[in-house]
Amino acid sequence: MAMAASISLPLTSPCRRSLASIKPFRGSIRAEIFKSGSALRNPRFHISASSMSIDAPQKILQDSFLDRKESGFLHFAKYHGLGNDFILVDNRDSLEPRVTPVQAVKLCDRNFGIGADGVIFAMPGINGTDYSMRIFNSDGSEPELSMLIAHQADESDTLFLPISKLLLSRCVAMVYDASPDLLLSLIIYEGNKGTLKIIPGFTVHTGAGLIVPQIQDDGKVRVDMGQPILRAPDVPTKLPGNKDQAVIKSELQVNGLTWNVTCVSMGNPHCITFGAKQSEILQVDDLNLSEIGPKFEHHDMFPARTNTEFVQAFSRSHLKMRVWERGAGATLACGTGACAVVVAAVLEGRAERSCTVDLPGGPLEIEWKEEDNHVYMTGPAEVVFYGSVPL
Numbered sequence: 001m002a003m004a005a006s007i008s009l010p011l012t013s014p015c016r017r018s019l020a021s022i023k024p025f026r027g028s029i030r031a032e033i034f035k036s037g038s039a040l041r042n043p044r045f046h047i048s049a050s051s052m053s054i055d056a057p058q059k060i061l062q063d064s065f066l067d068r069k070e071s072g073f074l075h076f077a078k079y080h081g082l083g084n085d086f087i088l089v090d091n092r093d094s095l096e097p098r099v100t101p102v103q104a105v106k107l108c109d110r111n112f113g114i115g116a117d118g119v120i121f122a123m124p125g126i127n128g129t130d131y132s133m134r135i136f137n138s139d140g141s142e143p144e145l146s147m148l149i150a151h152q153a154d155e156s157d158t159l160f161l162p163i164s165k166l167l168l169s170r171c172v173a174m175v176y177d178a179s180p181d182l183l184l185s186l187i188i189y190e191g192n193k194g195t196l197k198i199i200p201g202f203t204v205h206t207g208a209g210l211i212v213p214q215i216q217d218d219g220k221v222r223v224d225m226g227q228p229i230l231r232a233p234d235v236p237t238k239l240p241g242n243k244d245q246a247v248i249k250s251e252l253q254v255n256g257l258t259w260n261v262t263c264v265s266m267g268n269p270h271c272i273t274f275g276a277k278q279s280e281i282l283q284v285d286d287l288n289l290s291e292i293g294p295k296f297e298h299h300d301m302f303p304a305r306t307n308t309e310f311v312q313a314f315s316r317s318h319l320k321m322r323v324w325e326r327g328a329g330a331t332l333a334c335g336t337g338a339c340a341v342v343v344a345a346v347l348e349g350r351a352e353r354s355c356t357v358d359l360p361g362g363p364l365e366i367e368w369k370e371e372d373n374h375v376y377m378t379g380p381a382e383v384v385f386y387g388s389v390p391l
């Protein structure tokens, strides 16, 4: 599979930032810039190792970028939340993902592909719902977060729930808020109607419950991430639980050390550690993640493998974490991971229910509400670019 011959970018400041940050490389990029829906223009950017030139527009395309269905090409949008990046694919015409897990691995490759932590597919609804979701990690594996299902909340809004409630809900909300007329989103654009009909404060129904992303004045999105799952077999982990079957501050042997771990599922499994028993306070910046991460991920105690968060507590409301994601390795952010970390910190008596969690990509605000037992996450999500790749 060759790398994309063309990319498309919206006329927004992220777009300008993206263009400015394109690194020179051999070959050429055709950038198709489009604005306010219908009028798509096609200036060409030839980029080589030493030069960049822009031709005059060649033609006006009447169809939206997302309506293009040339065979052999995959059209996508790339989003990120604090650097946790995903390729979003409009897969609404088939229950079969448009790319195989093997192709997903290639697309996610940061040198030979688009580069991402995973691929998300927006798919037709099942069981009476309008849409369903699937996700492939960058190693081609498929987390439980797949198949979260959204349906039409009322006649006027049509949504699907982004992959992991976290990143995807934030992306949906951000796309709606920032540019509902730009046809930017694979997620919410209704090709046959040519319009977007989303209401502020919309709700999303999912297999995991009702999701209500809210856009705040500062542009960040607050998402109800649902209730944490603590029963060991449901996480899943084979570590012995306490009387409620929760695994809190249990001992796990990894790499010759006894680590204290708490296990939490936010729909996907997380193993959280504040350090090894014999060690001083964990200095997360000193960790060799690529050495230790896989040993947690593939540990016998985690039958479905696990995401792992290494955490340092600065105070009872300020935590810092690094994450080794199942199927993706060290990532810059992980929303479900940050939620699981605050749940673990509360269960271990280390933190209050509202915390700022610093991740390599930036901070997330997490609250585990006592009243409803739900975890609420507040953070950003941004579109990076739109593009096509030959498959």
Ligand SMILES: N[C@@H](CCC[C@H](N)C(=O)O)C(=O)O
Pocket: 084, 117, 118, 137, 142, 143, 144, 145, 164, 166, 167, 268, 269, 307, 325, 326, 327, 328, 333, 334, 335, 336, 337
């Ligand atoms: N690697 C995860 C799935 C992706 C989670 C996402 N990065 C997040 O922000 O939660 C898994 O396999 O569970």
